Amino acid sequence: MQPGDDPDVRLMLRAQAGDTAAFQELYAKYSRQIVRFAQQFCGSQARAEELAQDVFLQVYRARATYQARARFSTWLFRVATNTCLSERRRPEHRLPARSLDAAEGGTEDQAPPEYADGDAAEGESTALAREKRERLRQLLAALPPQQRAALLLARAEGFSYEEVAESLEVTVPAVKSLIHRATLALREGMRRYDAGEEP
Amino acid sequence: MNCSAIREELTALADGALTGGADAVVRAHVAGCGDCAAELSGIQATVDLSRRVLVDELPTLRPGFETRLRARLAEETERGRSRARWWRPAFVGALVAASVLLMARSVGGPSAVLVPLGIQAPPKKVAEKPVLFKDYEIIEHLEELENFETVIQTPLEYEIPGEGRGAG
Numbered sequence: 001m002q003p004g005d006d007p008d009v010r011l012m013l014r015a016q017a018g019d020t021a022a023f024q025e026l027y028a029k030y031s032r033q034i035v036r037f038a039q040q041f042c043g044s045q046a047r048a049e050e051l052a053q054d055v056f057l058q059v060y061r062a063r064a065t066y067q068a069r070a071r072f073s074t075w076l077f078r079v080a081t082n083t084c085l086s087e088r089r090r091p092e093h094r095l096p097a098r099s100l101d102a103a104e105g106g107t108e109d110q111a112p113p114e115y116a117d118g119d120a121a122e123g124e125s126t127a128l129a130r131e132k133r134e135r136l137r138q139l140l141a142a143l144p145p146q147q148r149a150a151l152l153l154a155r156a157e158g159f160s161y162e163e164v165a166e167s168l169e170v171t172v173p174a175v176k177s178l179i180h181r182a183t184l185a186l187r188e189g190m191r192r193y194d195a196g197e198e199p
Numbered sequence: 200m201n202c203s204a205i206r207e208e209l210t211a212l213a214d215g216a217l218t219g220g221a222d223a224v225v226r227a228h229v230a231g232c233g234d235c236a237a238e239l240s241g242i243q244a245t246v247d248l249s250r251r252v253l254v255d256e257l258p259t260l261r262p263g264f265e266t267r268l269r270a271r272l273a274e275e276t277e278r279g280r281s282r283a284r285w286w287r288p289a290f291v292g293a294l295v296a297a298s299v300l301l302m303a304r305s306v307g308g309p310s311a312v313l314v315p316l317g318i319q320a321p322p323k324k325v326a327e328k329p330v331l332f333k334d335y336e337i338i339e340h341l342e343e344l345e346n347f348e349t350v351i352q353t354p355l356e357y358e359i360p361g362e363g364r365g366a367g
Contacts, residue, residue, distance in 0.1 A: 032259075035258050045258060048258075049260065049264055057275055136248060140253075156250075156254055158254075161211065180207060180210040184210075186245050186249060
């Protein structure tokens, strides 16, 4: 897809020209995705929402110099990734991410978010599925931040490896390696969980 | 490709990220290699699970998210306007001042460098190169600086306890 064919690029170009409704449309469309992404880095939903707002503020500030070189979402998630990785570098956030916090009895602020889709685990017993999903989230939270970002962009946002590379500002082989290592770590973690080696 | 190289490609294969040629090579190897096929099966299960868990879960934003965002955007817009309000007169003022000075210099008027130093009517040679007077404090103390060598070679007028003056 050429950048010009991306309807979100067109919205961003309208926002660049001063159309606030176009910008509202963009954040209405992407807010939840950005919050979901941010939450994997900072733990609490409240903080993830603040980070998402920071991301949209940065996008708003950058609108004057925006250039449509790729899909809008690729650029947006580059801003989000940089924001989240910076957040992780702050000393007060060198803590286990949300899933681990929640498992350890986090505060209300750190409680898992409400999810819109309760039928996703169709075919698995609800309790087991929930436990398995929670375990996967814990494993994801334990991944190095760049592996986590690459995996989230590819699996949650459906980015191609090329788009992940664009968002993380790394090469495609680097993305391949990041995602492969992350997947092996998740697989090993789930194997140990299934074998009853870990709670 | 050997098994080790093939296994590096299995996650990309499971993600559907391999392009034509590479995809065919890896699939052909896996079709004939039980170990790699088992490895792919485990990776594929992990890829499918992670995709299912991650894709399904979009958080419901807490009430007031959009209101807070709109407020921050409005604040940002106002800040941008304030910056513009401050910047424009400052810029215009600086532009006017610069123009006046340039015009004054072009008609032989007071120099931007010399006037602040109190030199209203410098000699012609000085007026031609006022930039030489930028470091006026140095010029003011030129005489002392000319004798700088003497100053630094003068013995210090103090004694270190326990040592005679000029000892060593």
